[in-house]
Amino acid sequence: xxxxxxxxxxxxxxxxxxxxxxxxxxxxxxxxxxxxxxxxxxxxxxxxxxxxxxxxxxxxxxxxxxxxxxxxxxxxxxxxxxxxxxxxxxxxxxxxxxxxxxxxxxxxxxxxxxxxxxxxxxxxxxxxxxxxxxxxxxxxxxxxxxxxxxxxxxxxxxxxxxxxxxxxxxxxxxxxxxxxxxxxxxxxxxxxxxxxxxxxxxxxxxxxxxxxxxxxxxxxxxxxxxxxxxxxxxxxxxxxxxxxxxxxxxxxxxxxxxxxxxxxxxxxxxxxxxxxxxxxxxxxxxxxxxxxxxxxxxxxxxxxxxxxxxxxxxxxxxxxxxxxxxxxxxxxxxxxxxxxxxxxxxxxxxxxxxxxxxxxxxxxxx
Amino acid sequence: xxxxxxxxxxxxxxxxxxxxxxxxxxxxxxxxxxxxxxxxxxxxxxxxxxxxxxxxxxxxxxxxxxxxxxxxxxxxxxxxxxxxxxxxxxxxxxxxxxxxxxxxxxxxxxxxxxxxxxxxxxxxxxxxxxxxxxxxxxxxxxxxxxxxxxxxxxxxxxxxxxxxxxxxxxxxxxxxxxxxxxxxxxxxxxxxxxxxxxxxxxxxxxxxxxxxxxxxxxxxxxxxxxxxxxxxxxxxxxxxxxxxxxxxxxxxxxxxxxxxxxxxxxxxxxxxxxxxxxxxxxxxxxxxxxxxxxxxxxxxxxxxxxxxxxxxx
Numbered sequence: 228x229x230x231x232x233x234x235x236x237x238x239x240x241x242x243x244x245x246x247x248x249x250x251x252x253x254x255x256x257x258x259x260x261x262x263x264x265x266x267x268x269x270x271x272x273x274x275x276x277x278x279x280x281x282x283x284x285x286x287x288x289x290x291x292x293x294x295x296x297x298x299x300x301x302x303x304x305x306x307x308x309x310x311x312x313x314x315x316x317x318x319x320x321x322x323x324x325x326x327x328x329x330x331x332x333x334x335x336x337x338x339x340x341x342x343x344x345x346x347x348x349x350x351x352x353x354x355x356x357x358x359x360x361x362x363x364x365x366x367x368x369x370x371x372x373x374x375x376x377x378x379x380x381x382x383x384x385x386x387x388x389x390x391x392x393x394x395x396x397x398x399x400x401x402x403x404x405x406x407x408x409x410x411x412x413x414x415x416x417x418x419x420x421x422x423x424x425x426x427x428x429x430x431x432x433x434x435x436x437x438x439x440x441x442x443x444x445x446x447x448x449x450x451x452x453x454x455x456x457x458x459x460x461x462x463x464x465x466x467x468x469x470x471x472x473x474x475x476x477x478x479x480x481x482x483x484x485x486x487x488x489x490x491x492x493x494x495x496x497x498x499x500x501x502x503x504x505x506x507x508x509x510x511x512x513x514x515x516x517x518x519x520x521x522x523x524x525x526x527x528x529x530x531x532x533x534x535x536x537x538x539x540x541x542x543x544x545x546x547x548x549x550x551x552x553x554x555x556x557x558x559x560x561x562x563x564x565x566x567x568x569x570x571x572x573x574x575x576x577x578x579x580x581x582x583x584x585x586x587x588x589x590x591x592x593x
Numbered sequence: 594x595x596x597x598x599x600x601x602x603x604x605x606x607x608x609x610x611x612x613x614x615x616x617x618x619x620x621x622x623x624x625x626x627x628x629x630x631x632x633x634x635x636x637x638x639x640x641x642x643x644x645x646x647x648x649x650x651x652x653x654x655x656x657x658x659x660x661x662x663x664x665x666x667x668x669x670x671x672x673x674x675x676x677x678x679x680x681x682x683x684x685x686x687x688x689x690x691x692x693x694x695x696x697x698x699x700x701x702x703x704x705x706x707x708x709x710x711x712x713x714x715x716x717x718x719x720x721x722x723x724x725x726x727x728x729x730x731x732x733x734x735x736x737x738x739x740x741x742x743x744x745x746x747x748x749x750x751x752x753x754x755x756x757x758x759x760x761x762x763x764x765x766x767x768x769x770x771x772x773x774x775x776x777x778x779x780x781x782x783x784x785x786x787x788x789x790x791x792x793x794x795x796x797x798x799x800x801x802x803x804x805x806x807x808x809x810x811x812x813x814x815x816x817x818x819x820x821x822x823x824x825x826x827x828x829x830x831x832x833x834x835x836x837x838x839x840x841x842x843x844x845x846x847x848x849x850x851x852x853x854x855x856x857x858x859x860x861x862x863x864x865x866x867x868x869x870x871x872x873x874x875x876x877x878x879x880x881x882x883x884x885x886x887x888x889x890x891x892x893x894x895x896x897x898x899x900x901x902x903x904x905x906x
Binding site for chain 1: 798804
């Protein structure tokens, strides 16, 4: 396909998008909520980057800045987002954003039931994306729309393209949303929890589909999820977010097999796949911090059984484990006492080798 | 689709029959002098003969059956006091065009004005338009229409330097009654349009439309506005009814020889058969209006197919 060539020609692994020390705040009931507290992150060409964390960690708030979808009560309070020489953090108007939306950065949203216009046919909605991003109109657009529908695994495309969203099931709608995103022919595709609203069997299909399309269309994927099973299956690199900050970042294997931040330990220990029959599943104690108040020290310290005294005083810097792996914890400081990660977090590798994630999400049923 | 229309028509017919029964039975409870032009001068025997002749001494179910038969033949009855022994349908045929003209013009101008105001209000929530519009809507809802109708008539005619009453030969005299009739409808459309626009603008699919690179104005017109107007379609017949209600007062205020003024007149003169005929006509209009609203909705919204569901989940 013609529009794929440019991707194929470019080497994988270059930095395409780089976020530097980003701060995002929201005004809620007269108070400022510090949702993103100095995040730096690079997205590399044709990688799959997964951003994980519990609800409210700031995953969505972070990626919404990449396509100008920040809610009106939110604003960028410092930092930069560089993409192709443009600073997305400085974009103000819809006009600015129209330069990157679609063709450069597209998004698959969370809820397929709500993300399609109920009064337009599915074909029309794909053709609209083609019109603005690939200048295709009329019969050309129609033909391409049918191809895209076939690409995302929708049978009987001619008839289906004339139907309205309410005539599609949830999984089928998510396929349509993906087809719309592909119609933009984006370089970076953001998938904001693309499978949370779907049932388990459909989830696996959609994940496989996105993965296949990534190869076919040369996409760079940014996945947001709170499902570590999804991450294990699809991600090249993983960023773990907690309280508006990236606490650990590394290659998928590094974060899963050699986690360094106590929050990552806790997160991994609470994987349901680690559960033992007839025993209560492990959960992280306490609740995330209140981001209306300034955070002192490490945001995870109050819930962290391994917290050091300094964790309550000073925010830890990133400690480098390998050139690709870093974690924001004092435990990596040379002066810190040696702390062993909990046994559950260390048993992830064994879990992998047993194939617990291989057929995810069915794996969870054992 | 046809099945849906048939079902909806059937329901409309049933409610119409029920309304006719209720109106008929209620009006039989009115004082009997309403059936005679000069009740005061009649002897009790004359009254009884008169009632018998009108069939009003028959048992109620028989009267009702007669009445339905009469309606089926398009006969609304004979006026007794308003215009003695004159067929009511003829009176209405003379009056209806006036009401229709005023009503349609009023609704015709209130749709664009109301929708425009609603969109302006929704585009910047809490902005100047929104605040002014809200004041207007609240005023229209809270203040009895009689008050602003009267003020409009008094000061309006003075300002325009025209006569207080409607004169069919002078178009200028149409302006104030039409404005009076349109004012509540504008508020009604603006209120709902603002609400639907805000609803649609916050929906998830608008985000997807923006993120797929559709320019802001196109998102606004093709997605937000287009979808917000759909439920408004259902309100149009309703707004016709609103002007109908308004016309009862406005027409008598400007002495427009229409149906609304007629209603007030015949109630004052206790012309029982005419009150009955007019109430039934207004009821028919209401039911037809609601019916049209539902059918129009089914036309513009693909989700309403009702006959068959092809949801495959």
